[in-house]
Amino acid sequence: MTRLMAAEFFKLRKRMMTWVVAILMVGLVILLYSILWSVSGHVTTFGENNQFTGQDLRRALFLQASVPFSLQVVAAFGTIFAMILAAGAVGSEYSWGTVRLMATAASGRVRLLASKLLVVCGLVVVGTLLAVAVGLIYSSIITVTNGGSSLSFITPGFVRDQVESLGRTLFVMAPYVTLAFAMAAIGRSTLAGVGAGLGIAFIEPLINGLMRLGGSPWKDIPNYLINANTDVVLLQNKVPDVIRFGPTTQDLARNHVNGVPEAMLILALYSAAFIAVAFLVYRRRDITA
Amino acid sequence: MSEGREVLRTEGLWKRYGRITAVADISLQVFDAEVFSFLGPNGSGKSTTVGMILGLVRPTRGRALVFGADMAVHPWPTLKRIGAVIETPAFYPYLSGRDNLRALALALGDIPSARIDGVLETVGLSDRARDPYRTYSLGMKQRLGIASTLLRDPDLIILDEPTNGLDPAGTREVRELIPRLAQEGRAVFLCSHLLHEVEAVSDRVAILKKGELVAQGTVDELLGRGRYLRLQAEDRSLLVRALGNVPWVSGLEQHDGYVRVAVPANKAAELNRALASQGVYVSELAPSETELEKVFLELTGEEVEP
Numbered sequence: 359m360t361r362l363m364a365a366e367f368f369k370l371r372k373r374m375m376t377w378v379v380a381i382l383m384v385g386l387v388i389l390l391y392s393i394l395w396s397v398s399g400h401v402t403t404f405g406e407n408n409q410f411t412g413q414d415l416r417r418a419l420f421l422q423a424s425v426p427f428s429l430q431v432v433a434a435f436g437t438i439f440a441m442i443l444a445a446g447a448v449g450s451e452y453s454w455g456t457v458r459l460m461a462t463a464a465s466g467r468v469r470l471l472a473s474k475l476l477v478v479c480g481l482v483v484v485g486t487l488l489a490v491a492v493g494l495i496y497s498s499i500i501t502v503t504n505g506g507s508s509l510s511f512i513t514p515g516f517v518r519d520q521v522e523s524l525g526r527t528l529f530v531m532a533p534y535v536t537l538a539f540a541m542a543a544i545g546r547s548t549l550a551g552v553g554a555g556l557g558i559a560f561i562e563p564l565i566n567g568l569m570r571l572g573g574s575p576w577k578d579i580p581n582y583l584i585n586a587n588t589d590v591v592l593l594q595n596k597v598p599d600v601i602r603f604g605p606t607t608q609d610l611a612r613n614h615v616n617g618v619p620e621a622m623l624i625l626a627l628y629s630a631a632f633i634a635v636a637f638l639v640y641r642r643r644d645i646t647a
Numbered sequence: 648m649s650e651g652r653e654v655l656r657t658e659g660l661w662k663r664y665g666r667i668t669a670v671a672d673i674s675l676q677v678f679d680a681e682v683f684s685f686l687g688p689n690g691s692g693k694s695t696t697v698g699m700i701l702g703l704v705r706p707t708r709g710r711a712l713v714f715g716a717d718m719a720v721h722p723w724p725t726l727k728r729i730g731a732v733i734e735t736p737a738f739y740p741y742l743s744g745r746d747n748l749r750a751l752a753l754a755l756g757d758i759p760s761a762r763i764d765g766v767l768e769t770v771g772l773s774d775r776a777r778d779p780y781r782t783y784s785l786g787m788k789q790r791l792g793i794a795s796t797l798l799r800d801p802d803l804i805i806l807d808e809p810t811n812g813l814d815p816a817g818t819r820e821v822r823e824l825i826p827r828l829a830q831e832g833r834a835v836f837l838c839s840h841l842l843h844e845v846e847a848v849s850d851r852v853a854i855l856k857k858g859e860l861v862a863q864g865t866v867d868e869l870l871g872r873g874r875y876l877r878l879q880a881e882d883r884s885l886l887v888r889a890l891g892n893v894p895w896v897s898g899l900e901q902h903d904g905y906v907r908v909a910v911p912a913n914k915a916a917e918l919n920r921a922l923a924s925q926g927v928y929v930s931e932l933a934p935s936e937t938e939l940e941k942v943f944l945e946l947t948g949e950e951v952e953p
Contacts, residue, residue, distance in 0.1 A: 365753035368753055372746060456739060458703055463754040
């Protein structure tokens with residue numbers, strides 16, 4: 359298993375796509391920080407009810423909120439890159455015809471697929487940490503240049519919060535990554551994986567909105583899908599409202615969403631189901647090309 | 648040839664895809680230190696059979712045993728002893744030739760980097776080893792495919808059309824390499840439609856038609872070497888009549904310009920005497936050999952590529 363993971367890591371490390379998605383991820387964090395910094399200097403008030411000021415926005419870019427903000431960017435955009443990485447790791451083997459080469463070199467198909475999944479997960483974690491690190495650096499510069507150099511907010515509780523935020527973000531990315539991975543394995547192409555992943559990521563929120571408006575029994579269905587539960591879990595990350603992308607606590611309360619444990623259970627079940635289907639199909643199916 | 652240690656055996660191997668039978672009841676044996684050629688037109692089931700031998704395709708019925716292991720049940724660690732290139736070689740286009748072998752070596756384990764350099768040297772790819780695979784010509788891809796099979800120092804080598812795309816010099820090198828691999832004690836399972844290639848390098852041949860094995864044996868057996876005599880005489884009708892009078896002559900066939908009979912080559916002198924005693928003097932009496940191309944055509948009804 360270790361040698362298969364070494365081979366998978368070697369292939370992904372040498373692949374341009376891996377570096378491109380990493381650079382895009384880092385670039386997005388830098389870009390968003392830069393835009394928000396610029397906006398904070400140009401607006402006096404903004405928001406639905408003009409409830410935020412430019413100063414609120416500037417303070418939100420300080421070091422205290424750096425980790426949850428970077429993780430929010432990862433959850434919103436990094437999930438897409440992670441899906442591309444996961445689908446590409448499996449699907450490209452079919453398009454290049456290398457699936458047979460590796461299948462005859464691997465000590466079992468399950469191990470081969472498991473090594474791919476583990477390496478992809480590892481790279482997603484590394485990419486997330488990279489985005490957080492870049493966010494911390496950029497935020498430190500903003501904080502220091504605006505006279506907020508005190509680090510007194512760093513307490514054990516604060517550190518634990520940041521680690522939990524990281525865990526939650528990776529946890530909500532898992533169903534999307536495993537979906538893309540499974541669909542690429544089943545559809546024998548990168549496109550099938552990326553298409554399915556992006557389809558669910560973008561279409562599900564729209565469908566959910568319609569179902570919420572449809573009354574019973576439609577309105578409860580989104581609680582069993584991925585997106586609504588992702589929102590519930592991500593809301594636990596302490597991102598200041600002024601820079602929050604997703605729905606607010608009030609929005610979720612209005613929709614009678616699941617509690618955090620239920621949401622996490624549903625997301626875990628989706629991830630497990632996608633992994634199980636991928637392994638089942640890959641283990642049993644003939645490898646013909 | 649004397650049979651060595653059995654390396655590969657298929658027992659009544661079948662593969663069906665719905666109503667289509669891709670492979671039907673294939674039973675064959677391959678021994679170490681021999682070149683076994685698997686001949687058949689496109690779509691005859693060669694690649695499907697190889698897929699079953701490698702455990703990539705599950706047989707509908709029957710089994711493929713390599714070194715005694717059922718490849719549908721326990722392909723590993725037997726796969727470690729097999730080097731295979733199925734159909735066209737396939738590698739990672741963004742990796743260099745060397746890095747492709749390195750990725751494979753990492754997956755296989757216990758392969759030193761010196762071995763990678765060694766096999767690249769063997770197939771003559773050292774100069775281009777650091778160039779991306781996507782820039783390789785078809786011939787270079789074939790060479791890398793052969794290098795990948797040698798990487799694990801296999802006991803069984805499966806090569807599918809190994810000279811496809813190679814220039815004449817490369818083709819000659821590969822044709823020299825194949826028997827050499829067998830001489831080193833390896834079994835070589837060669838899939839090809841190039842009959843002169845098969846005839847030149849093979850010890851035994853199996854011919855496949857629409858998924859069924861239509862002939863199997865040594866090249867000599869298939870070509871009827873030593874079993875037929877070819878005769879010519881000034882008066883052909885007299886020759887045919889005289890041959891008819893020899894009781895142990897059978898299988899008389901008349902061809903353009905000569906007559907062929909099923910008589911072993913070692914009885915040529917005796918036949919000559921029998922004909923002379925009837926006043927028939929032959930202008931030619933020689934062992935008759937059928938070309939593999941003719942055998943293939945007769946058995947498969949296919950056109951042969953030059």
